[in-house]
Amino acid sequence: MEIVVCVKPVPDAETRLRAAADGKTLDAEGVKFVLAGYDESAVEQALLLKESIPGSKVHAIAYGPAPRTEEVLRAAIALGCDQATWVDAAGDSSGDPVTAARALAGVLAGVPRDLVLLGKQAGDDESGIVPAALGQLLGVPDFSCVVDLRWDPAGTRFRFQRPVETGVESWAVPTPLVIGLQQAWNDPRTAKLPAILKSRKAPIGRTTPASASAHSLPEKFELPPPRTGARLIEYKTPQEAAEKLVRVLREEAKVFP
Amino acid sequence: MTGPTVVVGEVADGHLTGPTLEAIGVARALGRPTVGFVAGAHARSAGPEFARYGVLEVYVADDARLDSAPGGARVGPLREVLASTGASVVLAGGTTNGRELVGRIAIAWDAAAATGVTELAAVEDGVRVRRPIFGGRATESRRLTGERQAIALRPHAFPSPAESPGTPHLHEVSPGALPAPLAAAERTGVAPTVRGAGPGLTDASIVVSGGRGLRGPENFHLVEELAAALGAAVGASRAVTDAGWRPTSFQVGQTGRAVSPQLYVAVGISGAIQHIVGMISSRVIVAINSDASAPIFKVADYGVVGDLFQIVPALTAEVRRVRGL
Ligand SMILES: Cc1cc2nc3c(=O)[nH]c(=O)nc-3n(C[C@H](O)[C@H](O)[C@H](O)COP(=O)(O)OP(=O)(O)OC[C@H]3O[C@@H](n4cnc5c(N)ncnc54)[C@H](O)[C@@H]3O)c2cc1C
Numbered sequence: 001m002e003i004v005v006c007v008k009p010v011p012d013a014e015t016r017l018r019a020a021a022d023g024k025t026l027d028a029e030g031v032k033f034v035l036a037g038y039d040e041s042a043v044e045q046a047l048l049l050k051e052s053i054p055g056s057k058v059h060a061i062a063y064g065p066a067p068r069t070e071e072v073l074r075a076a077i078a079l080g081c082d083q084a085t086w087v088d089a090a091g092d093s094s095g096d097p098v099t100a101a102r103a104l105a106g107v108l109a110g111v112p113r114d115l116v117l118l119g120k121q122a123g124d125d126e127s128g129i130v131p132a133a134l135g136q137l138l139g140v141p142d143f144s145c146v147v148d149l150r151w152d153p154a155g156t157r158f159r160f161q162r163p164v165e166t167g168v169e170s171w172a173v174p175t176p177l178v179i180g181l182q183q184a185w186n187d188p189r190t191a192k193l194p195a196i197l198k199s200r201k202a203p204i205g206r207t208t209p210a211s212a213s214a215h216s217l218p219e220k221f222e223l224p225p226p227r228t229g230a231r232l233i234e235y236k237t238p239q240e241a242a243e244k245l246v247r248v249l250r251e252e253a254k255v256f257p
Numbered sequence: 258m259t260g261p262t263v264v265v266g267e268v269a270d271g272h273l274t275g276p277t278l279e280a281i282g283v284a285r286a287l288g289r290p291t292v293g294f295v296a297g298a299h300a301r302s303a304g305p306e307f308a309r310y311g312v313l314e315v316y317v318a319d320d321a322r323l324d325s326a327p328g329g330a331r332v333g334p335l336r337e338v339l340a341s342t343g344a345s346v347v348l349a350g351g352t353t354n355g356r357e358l359v360g361r362i363a364i365a366w367d368a369a370a371a372t373g374v375t376e377l378a379a380v381e382d383g384v385r386v387r388r389p390i391f392g393g394r395a396t397e398s399r400r401l402t403g404e405r406q407a408i409a410l411r412p413h414a415f416p417s418p419a420e421s422p423g424t425p426h427l428h429e430v431s432p433g434a435l436p437a438p439l440a441a442a443e444r445t446g447v448a449p450t451v452r453g454a455g456p457g458l459t460d461a462s463i464v465v466s467g468g469r470g471l472r473g474p475e476n477f478h479l480v481e482e483l484a485a486a487l488g489a490a491v492g493a494s495r496a497v498t499d500a501g502w503r504p505t506s507f508q509v510g511q512t513g514r515a516v517s518p519q520l521y522v523a524v525g526i527s528g529a530i531q532h533i534v535g536m537i538s539s540r541v542i543v544a545i546n547s548d549a550s551a552p553i554f555k556v557a558d559y560g561v562v563g564d565l566f567q568i569v570p571a572l573t574a575e576v577r578r579v580r581g582l
């Protein structure tokens with residue numbers, strides 16, 4: 001099974017977010033970029049499949065600028081991916097997921113791939129656009145919000161579920177296909193030190209996409225006004241606390257009738 | 258640049274869903290002609306529904322195959338509608354299917370795309386959108402340029418429109434043959450969402466979550482009773498799901514679900530950053546915790562410092578009383 005996993009370098013969860021000097025995007029100065037969230041789960045899922053299907057390979061692909069993109073690809077290799085390709089985003093500062101999807105598809109079209117695995121949404125822009133755009137670009141079915149992904153060797157198809165607003169769908173789909181994973185493991189594997197050291201020297205393929213002009217451009221990056229801390233309800237009895245809280249929620253916050 | 262806006266409708270139990278109504282309201286506010294599009298079995302029944310909200314031109318691909326085929330099967334008929342109406346904007350509700358459709362149409366129709374949108378305005382060169390990012394820890398404004406835009410809204414971000422009844426004109430769209438790769442995918446079943454007694458976690462307008470402060474699974478009913486009184490979904494911290502008090506599907510946070518309800522009530526939850534990122538974009542946050550220095554009080558709007566075993570039952574009783582339950 002040829003498995004491709006697409007990962008996006010995103011700021012570490014502890015990052016203190018700030019706007020860049022032009023006020024349009026995140027200030028990336030000093031920010032640590034990592035493999036995180038659903039992408040970390042997508043890698044874990046790819047490796048679990050590789051371990052269960054003999055003869056499988058996992059190829060990690062990322063679109064982004066230097067040096068962060070190479071760093072997350074090395075992290076993916078340290079975790080157990082066999083191969084990595086960096087699609088250089090030099091010159092594209094749009095942060096547009098459609099542009100990313102087109103650049104990724106340019107590489108994907110030319111590599112062996114039975115399954116393309118992605119996160120259902122990226123940890124930073126949370127668009128959920130790339131998996132569906134890739135399906136369309138590659139002419140294969142795409143599904144996001146996927147959980148419980150299994151290979152059914154007898155049926156030579158993937159079986160999975162998709163909990164959507166209207167219910168939980170079950171699917172059986174032959175390869176090739178694109179999956180945006182919703183399943184998150186609380187304890188995805190962590191890389192061992194020898195593997196991390198080895199990944200530093202691993203070869204990473206690099207390609208430059210055909211230049212495309214993005215149709216979605218950042219104009220403003222804003223932080224919400226700092227939360228000033230909770231207004232504490234003063235009370236003498238639990239009943240009084242309950243009455244006061246319900247009153248402010250109805251009359252002041254207007255969150256229920 | 259000023260062609261009509263096409264609203265992609267979703268139907269459940271014979272009615273347009275809440276997210277679709279929100280999209281209709283936004284489309285009407287854009288001030289351009291609005292047309293509706295629905296695909297699937299009984300798509301025609303959505304005609305009068307659209308018309309109730311003032312959308313009279315309704316395109317229907319009434320074909321049951323579209324319900325059980327991968328979402329990509331809807332791209333063909335929708336493209337036909339976009340072409341024949343000369344549309345500029347496609348609007349979808351903030352659902353999984355809506356977001357996916359936007360990703361596909363961005364390619365199939367060569368459109369600028371954005372999802373999770375909470376504000377939107379037509380500008381000279383396209384559409385300006387605003388959307389929360391980083392789990393609500395920041396917001397970005399983007400300009401979608403060019404002649405075509407595909408946009409999915411964020412659920413609950415816009416009100417449903419007022420009714421403005423009229424008589425619909427139905428236009429039939431033929432879905433044609435399914436592309437072979439899509440036809441090979443088989444939907445083997447669909448089970449109604451297990452909602453417990455209340456709404457689903459990610460689309461609920463109120464969420465009540467419990468943490469380790471509840472001390473054990475035998476006390477989790479306190480959270481569930483408050484949620485039932487509020488008509489809320491039930492969530493949990495990872496301490497609770499790791500301990501197996503509740504399944505991981507209840508977990509809110511970095512490695513669980515991100516929720517953004519109108520009201521989030523955190524009961525016996527300390528407020529670790531990994532929990533916060535999953536609920537910080539809630540409109541109003543209430544914390545109940547015995548430790549006045551718990552970090553949850555820094556992000557909450559209202560707090561009750563006290564013993565949850567006393568406060569929560571009193572709160573449940575009070576909510577029941579005011580709601581006449
Ligand atoms: C990589 C990673 C990912 C993670 N992802 C998540 C995630 O997705 N979601 C998540 O929630 N966590 C996540 N965590 C765990 C997180 O760091 C915290 O450990 C967890 O959120 C703590 O859960 P808690 O608040 O229920 O428990 P605690 O931190 O133990 O807090 C319990 C609270 O209950 C209060 N309390 C005790 N008794 C009472 C009482 N009688 N009345 C009122 N209050 C009382 C205490 O004062 C305390 O504040 C993650 C951690 C890591 C490292």
Ligand SMILES: Nc1ncnc2c1ncn2[C@@H]1O[C@H](COP(=O)(O)O)[C@@H](O)[C@H]1O
Pocket residue numbers: 006007008009038039042061062063064097100104117118119120121122123125126127128129130131
């Ligand atoms: N620049 C990128 N490079 C590689 N994969 C990406 C990139 N952007 C998005 N993806 C993948 O697409 C998923 C959804 O991203 P998005 O549509 O931006 O929310 C992510 O979880 C990644 O798996």
